[in-house]
Amino acid sequence: MFIMKSSNNISQIARLRSPKFRQTASNCTLSFWYYNYGQSVGAAEMQLLVDGLKQPTVLWRTYYSEGDQWLKAVVQLGRLPHPFQLSLDKISLGVYDGISAIDDIVFENCALPPPALSCEGPNRFWCRDTKACIDSLLVCDLVDNCGDGSDEDNCNPDLQCNFENGLCNWEQDVEDDFDWIRIQGPTPTVNTGPLKDHTTGTAKGYYLYMESSEPSQFQDKAVLLSPLFNPSGKKPCIFRFHYHMFGKQVYKLSVLQRVVSNTKGWLLWYKFGNQGNKWIKQTLYISSAKPFQILVKGVVGDGFTGDIGLDDMSFLGCTLYN
Ligand SMILES: [Ca+2]
Ligand SMILES: [Ca+2]
Ligand SMILES: [Ca+2]
Incomplete structure (x- = not known):
């Protein structure tokens, strides 16, 4: 996917919206490759739009030409319990030419932890709804590792x-x-x-x-x-x-x-x-x-x-x- 900017479109914004995702687990990361090259190619940013939240969250930004090369961006998403969308915004600046492009958008470690049939031992915690078996060091650390909030209950x-x-x-x-x-x-x-x-x-x-x-x-x-x-x-x-x-x-x-x-x-x-x-x-x-x-x-x-x-x-x- 790419955008070519030419001298006749000043201060225009191009916006690419992702599908809607339901939720992510605590170790979730997003990565993608981007290209931003040209004498006045301008800025691009990725925003997180969460259901019920008016304000967008900036996840990533590039401000100016980064040369004739593809670069990798890695964004930490973490636990997002509510449905959300990503928005990639290209903000054109200046009057000369430039090209912005994006490819290979990948989510990693975003699924909730898998359920376990049993969870025994002094250093394990069995999650209430997801039935995941997690390390007890993750209890009451302000991170919803279970995906149902049960490791953060009664703290x-x-x-x-x-x-x-x-x-x-x-x-x-x-x-x-x-x-x-x-x-x-x-x-x-x-x-x-x-x-x-x-x-x-x-x-x-x-x-x-x-x-x-x-x-x-x-x-x-x-x-x-x-x-x-x-x-x-x-x-x-x-x-x-x-x-x-x-x-x-x-x-x-x-x-x-x-x-x-x-x-x-x-x-x-x-x-x-x-x-x-x-x-x-x-x-x-x-x-x-x-x-x-x-x-x-x-x-x-x-x-x-x-x-x-x-x-x-x-x-x-x-x-x-x-
Ligand atoms: Ca002080
Ligand atoms: Ca905080
Ligand atoms: Ca936790």
Whole structure:
């Protein structure tokens, strides 16, 4: 499928609509090949149109000529429980010629998990309606892995935050350089940051991000503080979170643990640099003989394409300290 732009059609939009799809599973991705070449070929974007949602969600964008070549785009769709359509929009710009084309649109891992005849063992969870047998580490992690929501039923709201209504029981540190920002849709700078949140996979959902543009400076830090937890018992306390580190100048995200007698804390995990335009889940096991707190620290890189996103943070097997 292709569009050829010539000098007599300025500022016209061509729109290709997909068939309607019913739903997708939590690991669903969409990939396609595209071509966008010409002196002023202009921009193209793919939008997600969800039933009952007025606002479209931008899934992918190309802004200008990318040379005489086909390139592959991979888009994370995740769990979409409502019917939806995709819309590919070609936005013409300028007066010279250009060609935009698309081919080989593929959905992967989008079917709901298959039913199991039985589901035994201490680390398994049997889904209520889909009868899928999933890892118990996926219970109460704010992702509908079952496809019927049963792994996210009866969870303690004090142990999870999807940022849809604020920071829950997390807090901004006041001894760092700046704060995490709660936002919907894309971050203000192009070619960095998420286009959508992780919970809903649409422009309606909220997430936190660390702004790397002015007035932030190289190595400025923004720290988010968890509530206090009781010492872990025989089993460790499990912390799950989703991060997004996309942009050439993305610097560092780290997770620390601290207790009252060691307020600087110690490093549990870190990640450096660009990880691609996708949300990634991380699971950490935490042991502590004393009441403890978790710190999530973002550090600004040397440039403005360094936005970092956070969403869907949850704890399993942990209890709040009063
Ligand atoms: Ca889950
Ligand atoms: Ca702060
Ligand atoms: Ca969210």
